[in-house]
Amino acid sequence: MGSALNIGKLFGIQLRLHYTWFIIFVFLTVLLVSPHWLSPLWWITGIITCLLFFASVIAHELAHSLVGRANGIPIKSITLFIFGGVAQMTREATRPIAEFKMAAAGPICSLVIGCLFGLLWLFTPITIEPIAIMVQWLAFINVALAIFNFIPGFPLDGGRVFRSLLWHFTGNYQRSTLIATQVGRVVGYLFILGGILIAFLRPFGMSWFNGLWLVFIGWFLENAASASYRQSQFRETLHRFTASQVMTSDYPVVPSDITISRLVQEYVLVSGRHFLLVADEGQLKGIVTLHNIKTIPQGNWGVTQVKEIMIPINKLKVAYPDQDALSILEQMDDDDMNQMPVVSEGRVIGLIARDNLIRFLRIRSESGI
Ligand SMILES: [Zn+2]
Structure with a gap:
C-alpha cells in the first residue's frame, strides 16, 4: 500500500497512516459531532473518540502482530486506511496453529476493548451527554469490529481462522486457501448485494449512504480475496522450484x-x-x-x-x-x-x-x- 505516512514505532513495528485514513477520520468525527455543530464540547469529545477508535484499531492489529511474532511470523508495519487497519507480514504462517492464534488474536482484542468501554459506559453518568454517547459508541463499534472480522471469508480474520482449521484437518494448505478465498469472494458479493438492497429499500431508517458503504466494503473484500488467492497460488508454485x-x-x-x-x-x-x-x-x-x-x-x-x-x-x-x-x-x-x-x-x-x-x-x- 503506497502513499502512507510513517508516524512512529510500537514494539519495533512501524505505524503508518495511508492518505485515505484522513478521509475516514474527518468523516467519522463529523458523524459523531452532528448535529451539535456549534458545541466545542461535542467537537472535542468527537475528535478524542475518533482517536480512541483508531487506537482500538491499532490495538487489534498489534494483537495480530505480537501473537504472530511470538509464532515466528515477522511483522513489518501496521497501516491504517479507509477500511480499518492492516498488518503487513513478510511471510505466511507455516503451521495452522500459528495462523489460528494470530488470526483470532485481533477480534478477541476488539471484543475485550468493546466490553471495557461497555463497562465504562455503565458507570458514566448519562447527564454528561456527549461523553456517555461516545463511550457507548466506542463499545458498540469495537464489538461490531470483532463480529465483522469473525465473518469466515478470507482475508478477514474469520477467513484466516477458517483456513487454519481446514488446513489443520486436511493438511492441504493450497486447497484450504482456495476454499477460504472463494468463500471470501462470496462474502464480498453478498455485501455488494446487501448494500444495493439497502440503498434502494432503506430498511430500519437506513440511508442510501449505508448501502453505498456496504457496496464499497464488499468490493474491497472481493478484490482482496481474489488477490490473496492469486498470491498464494504464486507462492505455492514457487515452492516447487529451486x-x-x-x-x-x-x-x-x-x-x-x-x-x-x-x-x-x-x-x-x-x-x-x-x-x-x-x-x-x-x-x-x-x-x-x-x-x-x-x-x-x-x-x-x-x-x-x-x-x-x-x-x-x-x-x-x-x-x-x-x-x-x-x-x-x-x-x-x-x-x-x-x-x-x-x-x-x-x-x-x-x-x-x-x-x-x-x-x-x-x-x-x-x-x-
Ligand atoms: Zn484483524
Whole structure:
C-alpha cells in the first residue's frame, strides 16, 4: 500500500497512516459531532473518540502482530486506511496453529476493548451527554469490529481462522486457501448485494449512504480475496522450484580491481543495470550498485577501485542452487532486496531478480507447463 505516512514505532513495528485514513477520520468525527455543530464540547469529545477508535484499531492489529511474532511470523508495519487497519507480514504462517492464534488474536482484542468501554459506559453518568454517547459508541463499534472480522471469508480474520482449521484437518494448505478465498469472494458479493438492497429499500431508517458503504466494503473484500488467492497460488508454485531452476544466467560480472571510471563506461552505461556482481575468476567478491558509485565524487572515479566501494560478500545474503525459490523470495522481502546472487562453492552460477521470478511464473502459466 503506497502513499502512507510513517508516524512512529510500537514494539519495533512501524505505524503508518495511508492518505485515505484522513478521509475516514474527518468523516467519522463529523458523524459523531452532528448535529451539535456549534458545541466545542461535542467537537472535542468527537475528535478524542475518533482517536480512541483508531487506537482500538491499532490495538487489534498489534494483537495480530505480537501473537504472530511470538509464532515466528515477522511483522513489518501496521497501516491504517479507509477500511480499518492492516498488518503487513513478510511471510505466511507455516503451521495452522500459528495462523489460528494470530488470526483470532485481533477480534478477541476488539471484543475485550468493546466490553471495557461497555463497562465504562455503565458507570458514566448519562447527564454528561456527549461523553456517555461516545463511550457507548466506542463499545458498540469495537464489538461490531470483532463480529465483522469473525465473518469466515478470507482475508478477514474469520477467513484466516477458517483456513487454519481446514488446513489443520486436511493438511492441504493450497486447497484450504482456495476454499477460504472463494468463500471470501462470496462474502464480498453478498455485501455488494446487501448494500444495493439497502440503498434502494432503506430498511430500519437506513440511508442510501449505508448501502453505498456496504457496496464499497464488499468490493474491497472481493478484490482482496481474489488477490490473496492469486498470491498464494504464486507462492505455492514457487515452492516447487529451486534457485537453479528460476535463476538467470544473464547478468553482468565485473572484476574487483577495475576503476569506477571503467565500471561506469564499460559496464553500467553499456548494460543499463543498477546492480552488478563483482567476481574475480568466477569467485564472488561482492556486489556493486549505482548507489555505491554515487558515494564517491566523480573526480575520484579514476583512482578508486570497485573493491573499495562494493558491498563485500561477507555482508551479502546469497542463495544456494537447491534452495527453494519461495524461501529466497521471503528472504528478499525481509531484507528489502530485489536481487540475490546464487552461489555454489563460492562461485557465482546465477542471479535471482524479483522481476525474473514473476516473468518465470507468467511464462510457465501462459505456456501451460
Ligand atoms: Zn484483524
